[in-house]
Amino acid sequence: MSKNLSKVAKLKKIKYFLISFVDLFGVLRSKLVPTQAIAEMQKNGAGFAGFATWLDMTPADTDMFAIPDSRSLIQLPWNKEVGWLASDLFMNGKPVKASPRVMLKDQIKKLSKNNLKMKSGVECEYFLITQDGSGIVDTRDIQSKPCYDQSALMRRYDLIKEICDCMIDMGWGPYQNDHEDANGQFEMNWNYDDCLVTADRHVFFKYMVKSLAEKHGLRATFMPKPFESLTGNGCHAHVSLWNEKTNKFLDNGDRYGLSKLAYNFLGGIMKLAQPLSAFFNPTINSYRRINAPPTKSGASWSPSSISYTGNNRTHMIRIPDPGRFELRLMDGSANPYLIQAGVIGAGLYGMDNKLDPGEPLTCNMYTDYKKYPKLKKLPNQIEDSLDELDKSKELRESFGDDVINSYLKLKNKEIDDFNNNERFDKKSSVTHWEKNNTLDC
Numbered sequence: 287m288s289k290n291l292s293k294v295a296k297l298k299k300i301k302y303f304l305i306s307f308v309d310l311f312g313v314l315r316s317k318l319v320p321t322q323a324i325a326e327m328q329k330n331g332a333g334f335a336g337f338a339t340w341l342d343m344t345p346a347d348t349d350m351f352a353i354p355d356s357r358s359l360i361q362l363p364w365n366k367e368v369g370w371l372a373s374d375l376f377m378n379g380k381p382v383k384a385s386p387r388v389m390l391k392d393q394i395k396k397l398s399k400n401n402l403k404m405k406s407g408v409e410c411e412y413f414l415i416t417q418d419g420s421g422i423v424d425t426r427d428i429q430s431k432p433c434y435d436q437s438a439l440m441r442r443y444d445l446i447k448e449i450c451d452c453m454i455d456m457g458w459g460p461y462q463n464d465h466e467d468a469n470g471q472f473e474m475n476w477n478y479d480d481c482l483v484t485a486d487r488h489v490f491f492k493y494m495v496k497s498l499a500e501k502h503g504l505r506a507t508f509m510p511k512p513f514e515s516l517t518g519n520g521c522h523a524h525v526s527l528w529n530e531k532t533n534k535f536l537d538n539g540d541r542y543g544l545s546k547l548a549y550n551f552l553g554g555i556m557k558l559a560q561p562l563s564a565f566f567n568p569t570i571n572s573y574r575r576i577n578a579p580p581t582k583s584g585a586s587w588s589p590s591s592i593s594y595t596g597n598n599r600t601h602m603i604r605i606p607d608p609g610r611f612e613l614r615l616m617d618g619s620a621n622p623y624l625i626q627a628g629v630i631g632a633g634l635y636g637m638d639n640k641l642d643p644g645e646p647l648t649c650n651m652y653t654d655y656k657k658y659p660k661l662k663k664l665p666n667q668i669e670d671s672l673d674e675l676d677k678s679k680e681l682r683e684s685f686g687d688d689v690i691n692s693y694l695k696l697k698n699k700e701i702d703d704f705n706n707n708e709r710f711d712k713k714s715s716v717t718h719w720e721k722n723n724t725l726d727c
Contacts, residue, residue: 289356291328294369295321301367305332307352307375308386308489310693311340311700312568312621312727317352328354331376341375342384342692350377358486363452364498372486384692386623389685390485393630400637402527402534404630407478408488411519411618412495412508413470414442419512419725422470423504431583432469439465442472445502449474449495458487467583468516478524481626488622496726508618509724510567511574514716515582518575519618523625525633526610527551536609542596542646543608552594552603552611553643554636555629559592559602559615561678562632563664563671564697565624566616569727570704571720573667575617585652589614591661593647600651602664615664619727631684672697 291303303324306316317332331351336343343350352373362368374391375382382388397404414423427438439446446463453460459477466473474491478484492508499506511518526535527547535548544552555562567576578586589602597606605611616625635641649657665671672694675681682690700723708719 287357289359291324291354291356291359291369291371292321294356294359295324298361298369299367300361300369302369303327303354304368304370305352305354305373306370306489307334307373308621308623309340310342310384310386310621310696312386312619312624313340314489314493315339328356331373334375336375336377336382340696341382342695348378350375350382352376355486360456360490363455364448364501370490370493372489383686384689386621386627387485389689390482390623390627390630393627393634393684394482396634397527397630401529403529404481404626404633405478405526405528406481406484406626406629407475407524408484408622408625409473409475409520409522409524410488410491410495410508411466411471411473411521412506413468413512413519414445414472414499414504415470415507415512415725417505419505419507419721422513424470427469429469431467432465432471433467433583435465438469439463439472445498445504446472446474448498448502452494452498453491466517467585467587468513468518468581471517471519478526481630485622485626488625492622505725507725508727509721510569510572510617510619511578512571512716512721512725514574517581517583517585517587518578520575520588520614521616521618521620521625523613523616523629524606524610525551525613525629527633533609535611538608540608542605544605544611547637548609548611549643550636550640551633552636553641554632554634554639555603555613556592556594556643557636557641558632558678558680560662560665560671561674561681562628563615564668564675564693565628566620567665567668567671568621568624568697569619569720569724570668570701571716571724572617572619573665574716576664577666580652588617589651589664591651591655591658591663593651593658593661594643595646595648595651598648598650600649601647605646619724627685631681635680635684668697668701672701
């Protein structure tokens with residue numbers, strides 16, 4: 287139910303609101319609005335020129351308006367006089383179809399016709415690096431297997447504690463924080479929720495981590511592969527479908543605890559994994575993480591083939607517990623709304639067509655992949671994933687030709703910009719262009 291933001295501001299002593307939206311490239315855009323103007327903004331929205339962001343518009347287009355969703359309100363824990371709001375974009379009184387939050391809400395609406403809603407959680411990995419992006423901050427963090435290193439974790443205690451305290455304050459239910467597999471890399475987990483709530487929180491989490499890192503004199507990056515020899519930043523998603531309080535993915539009679547519906551949904555994701563990579567691995571740098579050779583720790587922890595398994599982290603999808611599965615394809619540059627929208631769109635296709643994902647594999651896919659030559663591979667470069675998206679009748683039907691064409695148009699412009707400035711070679715070092723355009727993704 288919508289809240290009266292003027293009354294909320296008075297009660298919570300909020301002086302300013304950030305009315306925000308995320309464009310197709312995942313960039314968080316905002317206007318800072320004083321409380322005295324929030325009633326007008328809540329009714330009619332804050333105006334933006336769409337061409338000035340990564341949306342497929344021209345300078346001649348009329349203004350678009352970001353209508354804040356009052357249910358998404360987050361009072362900044364580190365600056366209580368500011369409230370943050372996720373918004374939906376409208377132009378000429380109609381939703382902007384090719385805008386990520388609207389895309390997700392459209393998929394949620396389609397899913398609701400089956401009396402279902404998706405609940406999800408995300409695992410966001412990030413590095414703490416020097417201001418110039420040249421290396422990690424902690425020069426003592428040098429172990430070849432640094433995952434869960436208590437000393438390296440506690441040297442960043444002040445920052446990790448502040449981020450976690452903020453999540454506690456906001457009611458997210460954080461439950462663990464750890465040093466990840468790469469030197470200088472961390473992950474912080476909070477409770478799963480309805481997928482729109484998770485997407486909004488994912489957007490805010492990235493903003494919060496970057497902001498608080500800066501406060502501590504550090505720089506945080508979610509870039510997929512900032513350092514070639516180290517494990518990249520993944521963004522794994524845990525997924526289940528619900529009808530009211532009933533988990534429709536749960537079947538305790540199944541060996542992995544998944545229902546027929548869950549397997550159909552999973553089958554849709556596997557069927558469309560190649561075109562989905564355009565959403566889930568959206569940057570040039572993303573493809574240094576996918577199909578990457580072993581890193582300093584001994585494994586890349588990223589998928590290369592389209593396969594699923596039980597509790598085995600070498601596959602694209604694993605089933606860690608009954609009633610849910612983990613999709614390990616996405617990386618840290620993925621747009622939070624397109625993650626959720628892509629999962630629903632592909633899953634619905636699998637449900638509607640009763641797709642069978644086939645038999646699970648229990649092998650170590652990192653060492654035994656040659657034994658399965660018929661397995662489909664994930665794209666090796668962004669051009670390949672965009673070609674797959676372009677050809678995907680299924681995703682075009684799910685999202686609409688205009689939406690897909692807009693995304694392809696903007697991404698191909700980005701590739702042209704890269705090609706005019708760098709030569710991309712997966713064997714070479716991470717380029718300056720990649721760092722300039724992806725460190726702050």
